[in-house]
Amino acid sequence: MFLQKYRKAGFKQKFMFWLGLTLVLSIGVFSIFAPFITPYSPREIVGGSQNPPSLKHPMGTTKLGYDVFSKTIYGSRMAFTAGIIASVLALTFGLPLGLVSGYTGGFLDRLMVMLMDALYSFPGLLLAIIITATIGPGVFNAALAVFVVFTPQYFRVVRNHTLSIKQETFVEASRALGASTLLILIRDIFLNVVQSIPVIFSSNAASAILVLAGLSFLGLGITPPTPSLGYELSAAQRYLDNGIWWRALFPGIFMVMIISGFSFLGEGLNEILNPPADQG
Amino acid sequence: MLKYIFKRVLLTLPMIIILMTFVFIVIHSAPGDPATAMLGPRATEDRLNKIREQMGLNKPILQQYFDYIISTFRGDFGKSFVTREPVINLIGSYFPATLELTIYATGVAIIVGLGLGILGAAKSGGVIDFACHTYGILIYAVPVFFSGMLLQLVFGIFLGWLPSSGRIAGSVPVNVTGLYTVDCLITGNWSSLVSSIKYLLLPSITLGLFISGFFVRMTRTNLLQTINKDYTRTARAKGVREITILFKHAFRNALIPVMTIVGMQFALLLGGAILTESTFAWPGLGRFLVLSVNNRDYPAVQGIVTFFAFFVAFISLLIDVLNAYIDPRIHY
Numbered sequence A: 001m002f003l004q005k006y007r008k009a010g011f012k013q014k015f016m017f018w019l020g021l022t023l024v025l026s027i028g029v030f031s032i033f034a035p036f037i038t039p040y041s042p043r044e045i046v047g048g049s050q051n052p053p054s055l056k057h058p059m060g061t062t063k064l065g066y067d068v069f070s071k072t073i074y075g076s077r078m079a080f081t082a083g084i085i086a087s088v089l090a091l092t093f094g095l096p097l098g099l100v101s102g103y104t105g106g107f108l109d110r111l112m113v114m115l116m117d118a119l120y121s122f123p124g125l126l127l128a129i130i131i132t133a134t135i136g137p138g139v140f141n142a143a144l145a146v147f148v149v150f151t152p153q154y155f156r157v158v159r160n161h162t163l164s165i166k167q168e169t170f171v172e173a174s175r176a177l178g179a180s181t182l183l184i185l186i187r188d189i190f191l192n193v194v195q196s197i198p199v200i201f202s203s204n205a206a207s208a209i210l211v212l213a214g215l216s217f218l219g220l221g222i223t224p225p226t227p228s229l230g231y232e233l234s235a236a237q238r239y240l241d242n243g244i245w246w247r248a249l250f251p252g253i254f255m256v257m258i259i260s261g262f263s264f265l266g267e268g269l270n271e272i273l274n275p276p277a278d279q280g
Numbered sequence B: 001m002l003k004y005i006f007k008r009v010l011l012t013l014p015m016i017i018i019l020m021t022f023v024f025i026v027i028h029s030a031p032g033d034p035a036t037a038m039l040g041p042r043a044t045e046d047r048l049n050k051i052r053e054q055m056g057l058n059k060p061i062l063q064q065y066f067d068y069i070i071s072t073f074r075g076d077f078g079k080s081f082v083t084r085e086p087v088i089n090l091i092g093s094y095f096p097a098t099l100e101l102t103i104y105a106t107g108v109a110i111i112v113g114l115g116l117g118i119l120g121a122a123k124s125g126g127v128i129d130f131a132c133h134t135y136g137i138l139i140y141a142v143p144v145f146f147s148g149m150l151l152q153l154v155f156g157i158f159l160g161w162l163p164s165s166g167r168i169a170g171s172v173p174v175n176v177t178g179l180y181t182v183d184c185l186i187t188g189n190w191s192s193l194v195s196s197i198k199y200l201l202l203p204s205i206t207l208g209l210f211i212s213g214f215f216v217r218m219t220r221t222n223l224l225q226t227i228n229k230d231y232t233r234t235a236r237a238k239g240v241r242e243i244t245i246l247f248k249h250a251f252r253n254a255l256i257p258v259m260t261i262v263g264m265q266f267a268l269l270l271g272g273a274i275l276t277e278s279t280f281a282w283p284g285l286g287r288f289l290v291l292s293v294n295n296r297d298y299p300a301v302q303g304i305v306t307f308f309a310f311f312v313a314f315i316s317l318l319i320d321v322l323n324a325y326i327d328p329r330i331h332y
Helices: A002-008 A011-032 A068-104 A106-121 A124-135 A139-166 A169-176 A181-217 A229-238 A246-273 B002-028 B034-039 B045-055 B061-073 B087-122 B127-140 B144-158 B180-187 B190-227 B230-237 B242-264 B266-280 B285-294 B298-326
Strands: none
Touching (some): A068 A181, A106 B002, A106 B298, A124 B285, A181 A246, B002 B061, B087 B127, B180 B190, B230 B242, B242 B266
16 A cells, blocks of 8 residues: 555655655664764763864863763664654554544533543643643653653544544444444544554654653753763753863854754655645 | 624633633642742741731632632732832833744745745655654754854854853834834934844844744645645646746745634744743743742732733734634634
8 A cells, every 4th residue: 555655656756755764764763773873972071171072072072071972872872762752652642542532422522522622722842841840840841741742642632533434334334233332433533534644653653752852952851960962962052161162162063963854754754654735 | 704703702711711720820839838938938937927918928818819800800910029029010121022023934834835845846756845844843842042153152252153041232213012123114224224124133043043943844745735735736637838837836825824723833833932942041021930940939920820821822813813814714
C-alpha cells in the first residue's frame, strides 16, 4: 500500500520523507553509539576555559572546561529518548481512549471531549510548567508532563477518525453479521486508524521534544548533571555577552536537526499517503 | 447575534472550570503540601501552620476548591507569597508587556506568513513554492530561545545595533494602556518611542518568525483552494491578468481564515511568549510566572495560570464571535 503510493508521489514529497528519515535515523545512531562517537565524557573537565572550536574540541569548551561536542551528543540522546518515550506513553493512553470514546458515543464521549478539548486549548508549555513546578524537575517528571500535554492530541485525532470510519459500510456489515463491539473496534476500526499513526506520531514527537526543550531551558525539565540541550542553551546565554557563540550554536543546531527531522518525516509521510489535490 | 454570543459564553464556562479544576489538582498534588514545598523541609511546624492558615490549607480540600473557584470569579486571584501583593495587581503590571510583545509578534507572523504564502501559491509546484514549504516546517523546529540567542549574537553583540534584553532605556512613558509604544504615541514622547521600538524588534521578530511557519502553510493552502474556484476561473477566461486575479479574487477570500489561524495559533503564541520573555529578559507575565515557579510562590503560580486560562478562553470566544460576524455562511 505504502509502496504504491510512494511511487506516485512527487519529488518534493519524497525529498521531505527522506530528509526526515535520514535526520531521525542519524540522531538515533548518534544516540545509540554516543559513548563511541564522543571523544570525552560530558561530565569531566577535559580542556581549557572557553576555548573556541579547534581540532581537539570541534565545538569548543565551556567556562569550566567541559567539551561542548560531548555535551551536545549526550544532550541529543536525552532529548531523543525522552521525547520518544513521552510520545509513546501519550499514544498508548490517547489511542484506546479515542477509539472507545468515538465508537460508543453518548454521555461518556461528550464528557471526554470536553475534558480533552479544555486541556488541548491550553498552551502545552504552560501546562507542562505547572506540572513540573509542582512535582519538581528531572527527566522522569518532565516526560510525565509532556505525556499529559500530548494525550489529548492523540485522543482528538483518533476519536475523529473513529467517528468517520464508524459510518462506513463495512462496519455496518460486521455489525449485521453479529460481530461483538470489541471485535469491530479491533478489526475494523483500530486497523484503519492505525494507518494514520505514523504521521501524527512524527509531528507530535517533534512538538514533544520542543516542549521538553523549553522546559529544560527554563530550568524545569532535564537538569544537570543529566546532559540536556535545553539546559545547555540556558547556560550558554549567560556567556553570550562575552561573544562565546559556540556554546549556543552547536547544541541549538542539533536541537533543530532532531525536531525538524521528525517534522519533515511526518510531513513527507502525510503528503505521500494523502496526496494534496493541487499537485499531481 | 446576541443569542449566539450568549450561547458561546455558556460553552466557555465549563472549559474554564475544567482548566481551573486541573490547575487546582496539580498544585495540590505537590509532595507534602504547598506550604512544605514553599518553606522547604527544615521549616518549623509553627511556621508551617501559620502559612497553612494564611493560605487556607487547613480547611477541607473540597472547601478549598470551592473557595478557589468562587473567589476567582469574584476577581480575587490570591495573594503572592513573596511580595504579599494581590496577584491580580501583579498581573496588571506584567500583562501589558506580554500583550505588546504578542501583538507585534502576530504582526510579524502575518507579514511573513502572507508574503511567503502568496509567493508559494503564485509559483505553485515550483522551486519557490518548495522553498516556502520547507521554510514553514523548518522555522517551527527552531526553538524561540535558540533563534532569539542567534539574533542577540548577531544584532546585539557582534553588530551592536539593537539591545538584547529589557523593554526600554531611559524614561518609562506615562502609564495609559501599559503598552509602551501606544503610551508614547498618546503622550507624544518621541525619544521613548524610538527606544521602546528598538527593544521590541528582536523579541517580536523571534516570536513572530516562530509562529509564521503555520501562517505560510495556511495562506498557501487557502489561496490554492480559492485559485481553483469557479469565480477565479471565470475571471481568467475573461482575460483578467493573473496578478489581478491573485490579489483581487483569490486573496480577499483567503483572508477570512486568517482570523481563525490567529485563533488556532494562540496557544502556541503564548507558550512561545513565555520562552521569548525569558530569553530577552522581557518583563512580562510569562517571565514573572517562571520567576514565581523558581521562588516556589504557589499562590502566584496558581493565580497567573488561572488568569491565562481566562485569557485563552476569552480569545477563542472573541475569534468565534468575530468570525460569525465576518463570514455570513456561519449560522447562529
